[in-house]
Amino acid sequence: MSSQHFPVYSLLLLLAAAVIIPLLNKKSFSKVKLFLITVLVAVWGFTLKTLLFVYQSGAYSYNFGNWNEIIGVQFIVDEFSALMTLFVMSLAILILIYSFKDMEHEINKDQFTGYYTLVFILLFSMIGITYTNDLFNMYVFMEILSITSCSIISIKKKKENYMAAFRYLILNTIGSLSILMGIAMIYMVTGHLNMTQVYQTIAEVWQLYPTNILTAVGFILTGLGIKAAMFPLHIWLPDAHSTAPSPSSALLSSLVVKVYIFSVYKILFKVLGQSIVVALGVPTFITYFAAVGMIMGSVFAIGQKDIKRMLAYSSVAQIGYIFLGLGLVTIDGLSASMFHIISHGLMKSALFLSAGAIIYYKDKRNINDLDGIGYEMPITMFVFTVAAFGMIGIPGINGFMSKIYLSFAVLDANKPIYLILILASSFLNAVYYLPIIISAFLKESKDRKNIMEIDKLPKSMLIPMVILALGSIIMGFYPQLIMNVVEKAVPTFLF
Amino acid sequence: MDDLIVKTITRLIVPFIQVYGIFIILHGHISPGGGFSGGAVLGSSMILFTLSYGLTDATKKLPHKVTGVLESGGIIWYILLGLMGILLGGKFLSNKEVGFFMGQAGEILSAGIIPLITVAIGIKVASTVITLFHTIIEED
Amino acid sequence: MVEFIRSIVEHINYVASVALFIIGLYTVLTHSNLLKKVIGINIMETSIFLFFVSIGYVHDGSAPIINLGGDRVIYVNPLPSALILTGIVVAVSITAYSLSLIIKLYEAYGTIDLNEIMEIRGGRTNE
Numbered sequence: 001m002s003s004q005h006f007p008v009y010s011l012l013l014l015l016a017a018a019v020i021i022p023l024l025n026k027k028s029f030s031k032v033k034l035f036l037i038t039v040l041v042a043v044w045g046f047t048l049k050t051l052l053f054v055y056q057s058g059a060y061s062y063n064f065g066n067w068n069e070i071i072g073v074q075f076i077v078d079e080f081s082a083l084m085t086l087f088v089m090s091l092a093i094l095i096l097i098y099s100f101k102d103m104e105h106e107i108n109k110d111q112f113t114g115y116y117t118l119v120f121i122l123l124f125s126m127i128g129i130t131y132t133n134d135l136f137n138m139y140v141f142m143e144i145l146s147i148t149s150c151s152i153i154s155i156k157k158k159k160e161n162y163m164a165a166f167r168y169l170i171l172n173t174i175g176s177l178s179i180l181m182g183i184a185m186i187y188m189v190t191g192h193l194n195m196t197q198v199y200q201t202i203a204e205v206w207q208l209y210p211t212n213i214l215t216a217v218g219f220i221l222t223g224l225g226i227k228a229a230m231f232p233l234h235i236w237l238p239d240a241h242s243t244a245p246s247p248s249s250a251l252l253s254s255l256v257v258k259v260y261i262f263s264v265y266k267i268l269f270k271v272l273g274q275s276i277v278v279a280l281g282v283p284t285f286i287t288y289f290a291a292v293g294m295i296m297g298s299v300f301a302i303g304q305k306d307i308k309r310m311l312a313y314s315s316v317a318q319i320g321y322i323f324l325g326l327g328l329v330t331i332d333g334l335s336a337s338m339f340h341i342i343s344h345g346l347m348k349s350a351l352f353l354s355a356g357a358i359i360y361y362k363d364k365r366n367i368n369d370l371d372g373i374g375y376e377m378p379i380t381m382f383v384f385t386v387a388a389f390g391m392i393g394i395p396g397i398n399g400f401m402s403k404i405y406l407s408f409a410v411l412d413a414n415k416p417i418y419l420i421l422i423l424a425s426s427f428l429n430a431v432y433y434l435p436i437i438i439s440a441f442l443k444e445s446k447d448r449k450n451i452m453e454i455d456k457l458p459k460s461m462l463i464p465m466v467i468l469a470l471g472s473i474i475m476g477f478y479p480q481l482i483m484n485v486v487e488k489a490v491p492t493f494l495f
Numbered sequence: 496m497d498d499l500i501v502k503t504i505t506r507l508i509v510p511f512i513q514v515y516g517i518f519i520i521l522h523g524h525i526s527p528g529g530g531f532s533g534g535a536v537l538g539s540s541m542i543l544f545t546l547s548y549g550l551t552d553a554t555k556k557l558p559h560k561v562t563g564v565l566e567s568g569g570i571i572w573y574i575l576l577g578l579m580g581i582l583l584g585g586k587f588l589s590n591k592e593v594g595f596f597m598g599q600a601g602e603i604l605s606a607g608i609i610p611l612i613t614v615a616i617g618i619k620v621a622s623t624v625i626t627l628f629h630t631i632i633e634e635d
Numbered sequence: 636m637v638e639f640i641r642s643i644v645e646h647i648n649y650v651a652s653v654a655l656f657i658i659g660l661y662t663v664l665t666h667s668n669l670l671k672k673v674i675g676i677n678i679m680e681t682s683i684f685l686f687f688v689s690i691g692y693v694h695d696g697s698a699p700i701i702n703l704g705g706d707r708v709i710y711v712n713p714l715p716s717a718l719i720l721t722g723i724v725v726a727v728s729i730t731a732y733s734l735s736l737i738i739k740l741y742e743a744y745g746t747i748d749l750n751e752i753m754e755i756r757g758g759r760t761n762e
Contacts (some may be wrong), residue, residue: 008587012574020565065580065588071714080734134716143725147732154736159743163752166736172671174663177679180722181656184683187715188690527698531720620724627731631738 003053004062007077007131011124012047012086013039016143027133029112033100038046040096044089047127051082055485059492061133061196069133069194076133080338084130084262084480087342088255092123094464098353099247100460103386105360106156106245113181115155122148122251125258135183135271136194137174138263142227146172149256152248153240158405164239171226171236178223185216187269195271206276213272214280220267221338228260229287230291230323234316238300241312241484245358249308253315254345255353261322261341268326269493278329285475287327291421293320307355308366311348312430314391317425318344324418331490332409338486339405343390343398350387350468354380357457357465367436369372372445374437377455379462381440383469388433390472393426398475405479414424498547505547512540517620523613524606524625529614537617538624550633559629569619576608576615648689655682667749669740673733682725684719691715 017039054060059078063069096119103115121144135143150172154165187193189209190201206213222233229237241249268277278284297317304310322344325337357380358373359365362491374381390399403422410418455462475482516536523529529631580589590607593596598605653676662675699710729738737747744752752755 005581005587008581012578012587016571016574019570022563061587065590066586066592087656091715106533136721137729140721143729147728150732154739159738159740159756162736162739162743163756165742166669166733169729169736170663170676174679177676177683181682181686184687187687294746416642469689512725531724631731631735 005051006046010043012266013043014124016121018117022149040093047086047089051374054082059118073119073137074133075131079485082131083485088126090462094249095247098461098464102360107136118148118152129259139180140400143176150178153244157247157270160243168236175223175226178219182216182219185212195215198271199273224264229319231289238309243308250349250352253390254349256342258416283329286323290320294425302432306365311351329414330413332405332412335486335490336405340402343402346472347387347390350383353465354384371439371443374440375452379455383465385437386469392430396476399474400470401479501547509540520617525601530613531620534617534620537621541625542628547629552634565618565622569615574616640755652686669737669747687715687719
């Protein structure tokens, strides 16, 4: 068992588990749960080993079937992709443990195995996208990801879910087709699909066919922008993320969107290269869209009454931060953006899971009905408060650290106007998060006295939420844990 | 649909379609075609059967449980074949380097694990096409 | 002028694929009938498949099978065709999934027209 095969093992284990789940006995759900947890922990172990291996001995590439990279599929395992898969698997374990109880509330019992099959294929395709070094392979994984992410929305058999899933599917497919068109154009002029090979030939090709490259970049960025919910293309996100079952919402907003953003990094810096991207002016436009998204996402969120819909619009604003860091094209900006990918994943999944716990226990979605809920469900609201403070940027939580890094990066890049926008966006975040926290802890509930009692939630729902909140706090005090790896990874993107 | 002509013709031509599908699958590595095309032909023979005889008869011939097992089995067969490459000291899906039988180009028994993989893909595609069609038409 | 017409005729595949792409996108974006949206998606897919296969075409090349082309050594590039086979699989699965969603929507709302569905939902649009 040499360590270089571990990424492949983790992929195969997820795929094999996904197809074995439907064959298991549906009556004894506890055995199925045990099987799921075992597989996830094994895959988590493989990804952890991969990260340690890469951290010690550097990035390496893995050619499938010993074909050379010109005709075969190649995986590239570098620091950030290893960190990203570890992050994906850690969050996925927590969310799935939470989902065992919560899904009983949301879907029929006979759909359980189907749901977990879909989730496993979702994880499989996410890990595939992060590792792959082949453009067409990336497209195939993206299609698998888009179908499974639509189906974990539509599995809850409600009218709104069908509509949200259909809208998501149509927009996602348009996005994938744009990406495929862009890939076809790149293949047409370079003759390669391997990202490293394309990168080596594209500088020469760019002199000959500038229009072709420009069109290809336009197609690919539009497609990825739809999938990653860059501001004007975010219209599917609020419906999809708010109607989905809570574990699905957490998976979608904290992981799936992030994986697409990660492929934006790959396309911009590993396929096209920094010089061409800057010469085409792509980063400038990305920063404009990101700045508008940061403000408008928060403005839309203020007007929402449904708690999950509000969280979904908040995602739009936070994705703006990530794209802002990306658009600066400096070492600091890119590392701030990568740091925020991870910190936003932790905070947003904590928020969605605690909102899901409120819906599970009280069946209330309207933010005006949450008066005094902090006395009834103190642990849930503690988790919500920690994550919301992180979103606002209170010191001590990871959201603050990512805002600090982003602000310094903006100042270094000599664009102080964006600092004002970051501050304004933080202020707007406070406008819609603080009223919930205030009414939860300071207002009197209508139907019961404010007596503190421990949440009557199942332990398997409480523990993952608390771990997420503690993770946010730890990452807020010791950001170097993540930053060390990120700083090692960034120079592979920029030169 | 209770039409004698359609039923008789279907019963006559379904075996031929299936033999053709199997032919395409088995010759995937030496001629145009392969797992996906052959699997689609196999699956469409079953769709034709469903259309002329109705869903109840078709599920009696090929129950959901069997197609489910075939679908999962196809993928697991593929994974195991790929892992053989790692076990024998190569990479995932290694073929020639780890000493699978290569044979003479143009013969049925050649090209190492490729025909075996084509069989797995053919089974997977055929059962998926059948399951998709049955699931879509049964929900009412 | 002659040059322009000749360049169009020589690249007729690309022109056709771009035209199909635009027709498909227009169908998806403007028609309120959900089935027509799915048809538009399929037209877009077809256009990209045409584009990809055209890239791999080599004038006067034969099918890339050993011993089939005789003594000719010019082969058509087989990679785009192989990729498009995968693309077709993906297209089939997306079409199947969206059709089953349309069946479910028809059961829930009694119509497959997007405008009517929006009216039934109480005029609540999604910004």
